[in-house]
Amino acid sequence: MDVIRNGDLDGKRFRYRIAVIVIGIIVLIIFSLIESLSGKAQGVDENQGEDVTDMTDVSEDYDISGASDRNICYENRIAITFDDGPKGKITEELLDGLEERGVKATFFLIGESAEKYPEVVKRMYDAGHLIGSHTYSHVKLCDMSTENALEEIKKANSAIEGITGVRPKYIRPPYGMYSEQLLMSVNTTPVLWTVDPNDWNTTNAGAVVKKVVSKVKCGDIILLHDIYPSSVAAALEIIDQLKAKGYIFVTVDQILLD
Numbered sequence: 130m131d132v133i134r135n136g137d138l139d140g141k142r143f144r145y146r147i148a149v150i151v152i153g154i155i156v157l158i159i160f161s162l163i164e165s166l167s168g169k170a171q172g173v174d175e176n177q178g179e180d181v182t183d184m185t186d187v188s189e190d191y192d193i194s195g196a197s198d199r200n201i202c203y204e205n206r207i208a209i210t211f212d213d214g215p216k217g218k219i220t221e222e223l224l225d226g227l228e229e230r231g232v233k234a235t236f237f238l239i240g241e242s243a244e245k246y247p248e249v250v251k252r253m254y255d256a257g258h259l260i261g262s263h264t265y266s267h268v269k270l271c272d273m274s275t276e277n278a279l280e281e282i283k284k285a286n287s288a289i290e291g292i293t294g295v296r297p298k299y300i301r302p303p304y305g306m307y308s309e310q311l312l313m314s315v316n317t318t319p320v321l322w323t324v325d326p327n328d329w330n331t332t333n334a335g336a337v338v339k340k341v342v343s344k345v346k347c348g349d350i351i352l353l354h355d356i357y358p359s360s361v362a363a364a365l366e367i368i369d370q371l372k373a374k375g376y377i378f379v380t381v382d383q384i385l386l387d
């Protein structure tokens with residue numbers, strides 16, 4: 130204001146306009162600075178809020194030990210697998226339980242058992258479970274000639290394909306023993322396991338449940354056998370408990386692809 134009073138009329142008007150423009154620019158700069166600072170502060174708060182909620186969900190509500198692997202392990206997926214079947218009513222009881230729970234499992238079938246219970250295998254396939262091979266007569270593939278080993282694999286695949294119309298892509302080699310080269314030659318992928326409660330060695334379903342539920346984490350492949358009533362009871366209880374903890378059951382191909 131002092132500047133305007135001291136000049137001539139044109140000078141006063143000119144300086145007055147300059148002053149208005151300068152003040153206007155300063156006000157705009159101040160406003161934009163305040164806005165950007167408050168925006169940043171808000172953004173930080175929101176992010177922190179989300180992180181905290183996330184950690185609470187995982188560690189307290191679900192208590193999933195593998196939660197730190199979330200980027201690797203998609204959606205808390207786990208797979209439940211059954212070897213050595215099918216075995217008539219025992220496998221059928223399992224299929225009933227899986228159906229009630231809306232769970233898809235993976236079955237590694239012994240070829241000669243598949244031939245014995247074709248209607249169970251058909252039901253398994255129609256229900257959307259994944260079916261793999263466990264050789265034709267449950268042999269140790271490494272303890273025999275390549276020729277015989279190939280025969281075991283091919284015979285099992287043919288038995289299963291004869292019932293479902295689909296040739297198995299996956300094999301669980303009995304005792305986990307196999308040669309990579311042998312399986313590659315028949316275009317078959319081996320699938321092992323990460324959680325083994327030794328269910329075949331006990332009739333105590335509760336002990337099997339406890340072993341699995343205490344060990345399991347995202348991305349695990351659980352090994353059970355659908356030829357023992359106690360294993361079927363354990364499997365259904367394991368599914369109930371792990372579903373309640375937020376796990377999602379998928380077939381092994383969906384774990385291997387992740």
Ligand SMILES: [Zn+2]
Nearest residue numbers: 212213303304
């Ligand atoms: Zn087996």
